[in-house]
Structures are given as C-alpha cells and as structure tokens.
Amino acid sequence: xxxxxxxxxxxxxxxxxxxxxxxxxxxxxxxxxxxxxxxxxxxxxxxxxxxxxxxxxxxxxxxxxxxxxxxxxxxxxxxxxxxxxxxxxxxxxxxxxxxxxxxxxxxxxxxxxxxxxxxxxxxxxxxxxxxxxxxxxxxxxxxxxxxxxxxxxxxxxxxxxxxxxxxxxxxxxxxxxxxxxxxxxxxxxxxxxxxxxxxxxxxxxxxxxxxxxxxxxxxxxxxxxxxxxxxxxxxxxxxxxxxxxxxxxxxxxxxxxxxxxxxxxxxxxxxxxxxxxxxxxxxxxxxxxxxxxxxxxxxxxxxxxxxxxxxxxxxxxxxxxxxxxxxxxxxxxxxxxxxxxxxxxxxxxxxx
Numbered sequence: 001x002x003x004x005x006x007x008x009x010x011x012x013x014x015x016x017x018x019x020x021x022x023x024x025x026x027x028x029x030x031x032x033x034x035x036x037x038x039x040x041x042x043x044x045x046x047x048x049x050x051x052x053x054x055x056x057x058x059x060x061x062x063x064x065x066x067x068x069x070x071x072x073x074x075x076x077x078x079x080x081x082x083x084x085x086x087x088x089x090x091x092x093x094x095x096x097x098x099x100x101x102x103x104x105x106x107x108x109x110x111x112x113x114x115x116x117x118x119x120x121x122x123x124x125x126x127x128x129x130x131x132x133x134x135x136x137x138x139x140x141x142x143x144x145x146x147x148x149x150x151x152x153x154x155x156x157x158x159x160x161x162x163x164x165x166x167x168x169x170x171x172x173x174x175x176x177x178x179x180x181x182x183x184x185x186x187x188x189x190x191x192x193x194x195x196x197x198x199x200x201x202x203x204x205x206x207x208x209x210x211x212x213x214x215x216x217x218x219x220x221x222x223x224x225x226x227x228x229x230x231x232x233x234x235x236x237x238x239x240x241x242x243x244x245x246x247x248x249x250x251x252x253x254x255x256x257x258x259x260x261x262x263x264x265x266x267x268x269x270x271x272x273x274x275x276x277x278x279x280x281x282x283x284x285x286x287x288x289x290x291x292x293x294x295x296x297x298x299x300x301x302x303x304x305x306x307x308x309x310x311x312x313x314x315x316x317x318x319x320x321x322x323x324x325x326x327x328x329x330x331x332x333x334x335x336x337x338x339x340x341x342x343x344x345x346x347x348x349x350x351x352x
C-alpha cells in the first residue's frame with residue numbers, strides 16, 4: 001500500500017514535457033504562415049532563421065514543468081532577442097560586452113537551486129528576482145566600467161626597397177580598428193591596449209613580413225583595443241584573427257593583394273577597396289558581418305552560410321551559385337568575396 005502511495009505521489013508531481021507537442025504546433029504554424037504569405041522571405045532560408053523558437057519553446061516547457069525559473073527565463077530572452085535581430089531592425093551589438101555576461105549563467109543556476117519546485121508567492125518571488133538580477137547584470141555590462149590599462153605604441157618602419165608586405169595580426173579578444181597610414185616609410189602605426197603583445201618584422205628580397213599577436217587576454221574584454229593604420233604605399237597581403245570582439249576594418253584607401261579575416265564570435269565591419277588581386281575570405285562562427293563594396297565594379301560573392309540571414313543590394317543576381325553584380329560572373333569578377341558564417345547576419349552595401 002505504501003509503494004502504491006509513493007508511485008501515485010511521484011506521478012502526481014511529475015509533469016510531462018510539452019516540448020514535442022508545442023514544437024509540432026509551431027512547425028505547423030510556420031508552414032501555414034509561409035503558404036498563405038504571412039511569413040516573408042524566400043524558401044527554406046526564412047524558415048531556418050526561426051530556429052531561436054526552439055530556445056523559447058524549451059524555456060516555456062521548463063517553466064511549465066517547474067524545472068527552474070531563471071534559466072528558462074534566460075532561454076526565452078535569448079530566443080526573443082535572436083528573433084528580433086533576424087526579422088527586426090538590426091542594431092549595433094557589442095560582443096566584447098556580451099562576453100562579460102557569462103556570470104549571468106551562475107546567477108541563473110543559483111536562483112534555480114533556491115526556487116526550483118516552489119509554488120505560489122515563492123514562485124513569483126523567484127521570477128521577480130530572476131528578472132531584477134539578470135537585468136541588472138546586463139545593464140552593468142552594457143554600461144561598462146572605466147578601467148585604466150597599459151598601452152604600447154606600434155611604429156614599424158620599412159626601407160624603400162620593400163615592394164610588398166605580409167601582415168599577420170592575432171588579437172584574441174577585444175576591438176580591432178584598422179585604417180590607413182600615409183607617412184613615408186611607415187608600414188604600421190598605432191596603439192594597442194593592453195600592452196601584452198609580441199611582434200616581429202623581417203625584410204628579405206623586397207618582401208616585408210610583420211607578425212603581431214596578443215600574448216595575454218584582457219581581464220575586461222572591452223578594454224582590449226587595437227587602433228592601427230597600414231601603409232598606403234605598397235601592396236599588402238593581410239590576415240587577421242580575432243576570437244571574440246568587434247572589428248572595424250577600413251581598407252578603402254589601401255592597396256590590398258589578398259585578405260583573410262577570421263573571427264569566432266562578434267561583429268565585423270569591412271570597407272573594401274575597388275580591386276584585390278586575390279579573393280577575399282571572410283569567416284565567422286556567430287555574429288554580424290557588414291561589408292561595404294565599391295560601385296561600378298564586377299563583384300562575385302560565394303556565400304557559404306548555415307543558420308544565417310544574408311542581404312544584398314537590389315541589383316545583385318544569383319548565377320551558378322554566386323551572387324553577382326550586373327554583368328559579373330565567377331570568371332570575370334574584379335572582386336571575388338567568399339563568406340563563411342555559422343549563425344548570424346551578413347549584409348552587403350555599396351559605398352556612399
């Protein structure tokens with residue numbers, strides 16, 4: 001008799017998952033909205049961009065089954081934010097500040113331990129506490145804290161015999177701002193914060209090779225900043241790596257032979273020159289990519305994307321797997337761009 005009562009009690013308080021049924025209903029509504037024209041966009045691309053609904057459904061399911069409070073709210077908030085970014089107006093996202101929000105996970109876990117399974121006013125208190133603490137953490141991270149950090153000045157000179165330069169930059173975490181430097185004899189000039197970097201320059205047979213790498217990640221990511229200018233006098237072969245952060249790369253006034261930009265998570269803004277001898281390769285795991293391209297130039301873009309949204313100017317056409325400007329193709333393009341992104345948004349726009 002005792003065992004029967006225990007089994008009854010367990011069944012009574014065990015709440016079955018509604019994730020599957022809600023997911024089926026959501027998928028049905030998506031296809032119905034697509035068929036009758038309520039969901040904009042073309043083909044499966046728009047449907048795939050609705051994947052953040054999985055986070056929202058999972059959060060709602062956990063809330064209903066009382067599998068926690070703070071973590072489900074966090075999942076729902078992230079899902080709503082991603083959907084807004086896909087289908088609403090895109091705003092500037094500071095990924096170096098978002099990186100600082102990792103303690104929110106610990107806060108959510110602690111609140112869930114305190115209020116898991118509670119009902120009535122205790123459950124409501126847990127919801128209010130989750131919203132207040134998580135909201136306060138986000139607000140403080142976005143506002144940032146003024147922190148002093150050491151910096152180092154970069155000023156590398158090259159001889160008049162140099163005809164081409166290879167530049168390899170690896171920031172790690174933080175903000176990278178690149179532009180042009182027109183002073184005679186200067187290859188690269190600017191400031192780096194913090195100053196924990198290693199660099200090396202070599203010249204041989206008219207080729208200058210320069211390597212710059214961060215050796216110690218910044219404790220506060222928003223204080224890690226590289227502000228550099230490259231020579232406009234000679235052709236450059238540029239390779240840039242950044243794990244997490246933001247990159248503002250203005251190459252419009254530079255003579256670039258090849259360009260490789262690789263980023264894990266964050267946002268990058270790239271202003272390209274009219275001609276690049278070799279292809280441009282832009283790689284990113286998660287984030288936002290904005291590319292400014294010159295007008296009246298034959299351009300071909302190979303966009304290899306996963307769960308992402310990609311936007312082109314109205315005159316672009318899809319031909320043989322490449323997005324091209326009028327009259328351009330893979331073979332005659334003066335500017336060939338390859339973009340590889342896992343999750344996020346990619347936007348191409350003409351220079352103003």
